[in-house]
Amino acid sequence: MEIKTYLNEYGIIGVVSNYKNSLQPFNTIQDLNIKNLESALKMVGLDNTIIAKKYSDITINELWKIELATKLNNEIIIVGNLSTSLNNKDINYMKKLFRKLSQEYHKKIVIIDDDINIFFEIVKKILVVKNHKVIYETEDFFDKQLYRHCKMPKIVEFINYINRDKKILQNNVEIYELIKDIYRSV
Amino acid sequence: MKETNVTIISNNINRNLLTYYKDYFVIDKNFTLDDLVQHSKVIFFNILYTLTDIEIKELYNFLNDYDIKFINFTNNIDEALLTNYLIIYSEDKVIMEGNTIDILKREKDIRNLGLKLPFYIELSNLLKDYGLIDKTYIDKESLAGALWK
Numbered sequence: 001m002e003i004k005t006y007l008n009e010y011g012i013i014g015v016v017s018n019y020k021n022s023l024q025p026f027n028t029i030q031d032l033n034i035k036n037l038e039s040a041l042k043m044v045g046l047d048n049t050i051i052a053k054k055y056s057d058i059t060i061n062e063l064w065k066i067e068l069a070t071k072l073n074n075e076i077i078i079v080g081n082l083s084t085s086l087n088n089k090d091i092n093y094m095k096k097l098f099r100k101l102s103q104e105y106h107k108k109i110v111i112i113d114d115d116i117n118i119f120f121e122i123v124k125k126i127l128v129v130k131n132h133k134v135i136y137e138t139e140d141f142f143d144k145q146l147y148r149h150c151k152m153p154k155i156v157e158f159i160n161y162i163n164r165d166k167k168i169l170q171n172n173v174e175i176y177e178l179i180k181d182i183y184r185s186v
Numbered sequence: 187m188k189e190t191n192v193t194i195i196s197n198n199i200n201r202n203l204l205t206y207y208k209d210y211f212v213i214d215k216n217f218t219l220d221d222l223v224q225h226s227k228v229i230f231f232n233i234l235y236t237l238t239d240i241e242i243k244e245l246y247n248f249l250n251d252y253d254i255k256f257i258n259f260t261n262n263i264d265e266a267l268l269t270n271y272l273i274i275y276s277e278d279k280v281i282m283e284g285n286t287i288d289i290l291k292r293e294k295d296i297r298n299l300g301l302k303l304p305f306y307i308e309l310s311n312l313l314k315d316y317g318l319i320d321k322t323y324i325d326k327e328s329l330a331g332a333l334w335k
Contacts, residue, residue, distance in 0.1 A: 084261055087301055088301055158305070162330055178309070
């Protein structure tokens with residue numbers, strides 16, 4: 001199945017694959033010709049002080065957000081490497097932003113990352129892509145086959161470990177639900 | 187900072203931080219163990235996330251055997267548990283540094299920087315709040331043993 005078909009069905013998908021940031025070096029942000037620059041920057045969590053900064057002074061975190069700002073008008077927004085470019089607060093912010101872009105602006109979003117934790121609470125479909133081909137797909141964060149292609153999140157690792165001989169805990173990717181489940185079971 | 191292995195976490199990781207560690211050899215792309223042998227001090231710059239837990243353990247043993255000191259610059263706070271010493275930067279300034287577990291006890295300060303706790307530390311803290319355990323555990327085996335005695 002083509003990725004576009006998955007996007008039509010799910011709106012936001014997670015892809016386990018390599019991603020290379022597409023933003024080429026620039027002199028200042030004005031060179032990028034971002035439409036409605038100030039509101040685009042605000043949407044991605046940057047303020048106007050970034051406009052005057054030279055490329056060499058911009059951090060990885062800021063570059064990632066600038067790259068997103070350049071893509072906001074696209075019908076399909078492809079982002080990658082959140083786990084290596086952003087801190088946890090920014091990741092949570094971006095998840096809310098992606099939901100907004102999907103629900104209010106009807107954008108399709110592709111999130112590419114090796115870290116499955118990024119997909120929690122935002123993605124219902126995960127694809128593993130190699131050499132531009134979808135080699136595996138799943139909707140289950142506890143699908144063991146998925147972890148032949150990427151690292152298992154610690155919460156999945158913990159629950160699998162506890163359930164190794166007998167099912168004690170429910171499959172859960174939300175830590176507060178896990179706590180309630182542990183409380184019930186000890 | 188003592189001459190020991192260190193994890194450096196920043197809420198805004200950037201290469202400017204490397205200027206403070208000029209006597210270290212920087213690794214920021216795929217590498218082999220042979221690449222490391224000729225250096226006594228290395229920096230892993232946002233790269234260890236590509237390794238499995240087994241590969242990290244292997245790497246750690248290798249570095250230990252060859253007495254190679256390392257600094258791990260990373261976004262991934264779970265990697266902090268690889269070393270006994272942790273430095274947290276915010277906007278190129280050191281905000282916290284010291285014994286890893288002592289630093290990670292400062293949950294509120296860490297969250298205010300936009301970071302999160304390593305999973306087992308966060309889980310331990312929540313379980314302590316519920317009165318289910320009385321100390322912090324950093325791995326699944328010891329935590330499971332404490333919960334289901």
